[in-house]
Amino acid sequence: MDYRNKHILAPMVRVGTLPLRLLAAEYGADITYGEEIIDHKMIKCERRANETLGSVDFVERGTGSVVFRTCDEEKDRVVFQMGTSDAVRALAAAQLVCKDVAAIDINMGCPRAFSLSGGMGAALLSKPELIHDILTTLKRNLNTPVTCKIRLLKSSRDTVELAQQIERTGVSALAVHGRTILNSSSETSATSVMVARGALWNASIFCAKGKSSWSDVKREYLRKSILWDNDVKSTKHTLKEMIMHYSSLELAEGKAVIKSETDMDLAKLYGEEEYYHLVNINRP
Numbered sequence: 001m002d003y004r005n006k007h008i009l010a011p012m013v014r015v016g017t018l019p020l021r022l023l024a025a026e027y028g029a030d031i032t033y034g035e036e037i038i039d040h041k042m043i044k045c046e047r048r049a050n051e052t053l054g055s056v057d058f059v060e061r062g063t064g065s066v067v068f069r070t071c072d073e074e075k076d077r078v079v080f081q082m083g084t085s086d087a088v089r090a091l092a093a094a095q096l097v098c099k100d101v102a103a104i105d106i107n108m109g110c111p112r113a114f115s116l117s118g119g120m121g122a123a124l125l126s127k128p129e130l131i132h133d134i135l136t137t138l139k140r141n142l143n144t145p146v147t148c149k150i151r152l153l154k155s156s157r158d159t160v161e162l163a164q165q166i167e168r169t170g171v172s173a174l175a176v177h178g179r180t181i182l183n184s185s186s187e188t189s190a191t192s193v194m195v196a197r198g199a200l201w202n203a204s205i206f207c208a209k210g211k212s213s214w215s216d217v218k219r220e221y222l223r224k225s226i227l228w229d230n231d232v233k234s235t236k237h238t239l240k241e242m243i244m245h246y247s248s249l250e251l252a253e254g255k256a257v258i259k260s261e262t263d264m265d266l267a268k269l270y271g272e273e274e275y276y277h278l279v280n281i282n283r284p
């Protein structure tokens, strides 16, 4: 995969599921990251071809919950992002999914307590040997491109040093959660840009002709969520983030989204019942 001159949808927990990835791609995103999935969870999954939806699902044994859903249409641009603190486990998880995605990425930037206490995310930034171990293990054993995403360290010298260590492992790309886009462009000669919140609020940010109205984008997002039977918790979370940005959860729309329990409730709220029925009637 070529990472130069690309517009990239950043990884976002609960948000970066199949509907938002496909929507961002329709608007022009070249590469779309999935939400971070923890290696422990992934290795409990089995791969299933979902013939009803035409998707490939990674389903947790025992609970039956869909941990990662993808489809052929995004195979050449979707990046599977993983949280890990162990090279062997990371490899086992990556091997399950690597033939269905364009690249495997390791999250080395997440500052949440859950990640840090498990030695994952930003906890890796202070362990360059472990970083080396994880990335070289994946590189040696996979034919799929391997990348990682870091945060800035305390000084730019430390950040550059770490970036160079990572570069020597042979990764295909390194994403840096920098302070500003300007910063990363002028100081690192970056040619590609990754967008998180801007795309969450309005995925048409990737459109070369300019943004569409957020209400149109929201409707398209909901339709894709219905079409791909997205986890309703993820759909609600994403809609709530959009509403919080452009309006308020205190108003009628926000309250109704919070109260919704199913895709059908959301379809009714946005006047998409007909679409909901059409999709469901036509399912085998």
Ligand SMILES: Cc1cc2nc3c(=O)[nH]c(=O)nc-3n(C[C@H](O)[C@H](O)[C@H](O)COP(=O)(O)O)c2cc1C
Pocket: 010, 011, 012, 013, 015, 035, 036, 081, 107, 108, 109, 110, 149, 177, 194, 195, 196, 197, 198
């Ligand atoms: C809702 C949300 C979820 C995120 N989840 C992840 C994640 O799963 N993995 C990751 O590496 N970064 C995650 N991030 C960080 C973003 O990928 C990105 O680095 C950060 O938001 C800065 O980009 P922005 O200024 O375009 O929002 C998340 C950010 C947001 C807003």
